[in-house]
Amino acid sequence: MNVCWSLKGGSGTTVVAAGLALAAARRGVRPLLLDLAGDLPAVLGVEGAGPGVTDWCSADDGPGPEALERLAVDVPGGTRLVALGTSGWQKAEAGRVAALAEHLVQSDDPLVVDAGDLGTSRVPEALLSPLVERATRSILVTRACYLSLRRLPAQVCRPTEVALVVEPGRALGRTDVEAVVGSPVTMRIPLDPAIARAVDAGLLARRVPRALLRGVGEGS
Helix, strand or coil: CEEEEECCCCCCHHHHHHHHHHHHHHCCCCCEEEECCCCHHHHHCCCCCCCCHHHHHHCCCCCCHHHHHHHCEEECCCEEEECCCCCCHHHCCHHHHHHHHHHHHHCCCCEEEEEEECCCCCCCHHHHHHHHHHCCEEEEEEECCHHHHCCHHHCCCCCCEEEEEECCCCCCCHHHHHHHHCCCEEEEEECCHHHHHHHHCCCCCCCCCHHHHHHHCCCC
């Protein structure tokens, strides 16, 4: 399970999560994208994603967590998406949230989770913490930004690796980020206009920029 998270909004967590899933699909894997931040349908151009994670967590006496996959919608490029949903976390049942967390961390299925910004997230801690702490790959998505990195000591969890969004003109570099975080930078995603245009147009899944695929590790 790959879980992407950030310390500050606008870091690029959703784009990196989408890129990881789309790159895996190009390698013949059909991963499941789990949206806990709410932006993946718009970025991927999926209209009317419908019921999702919050609806399952709010369905008292509903089906077990294995049924969550039936809520997935196909995404161009070969992946599937379970949207955030429409019910809101305030209606979520604590028992179902805990059951979902346990199911996900024990699953061997290819899974990419967009956990969003931990500082402002409304996702219940009973779901968010196990996912971030027990993921096979717990990926901090960040820019080489002092304002973002200074928030890391307040977080109990530590990532297994870092996806660094590379911007020109930053005073901090890769080695600085690794020294602060204590985990290796395994992905370098350029701040490329082609990626921004694909995201803004909702065409990321249909026109995956090569810069994004290379950045998340597919290669040229």
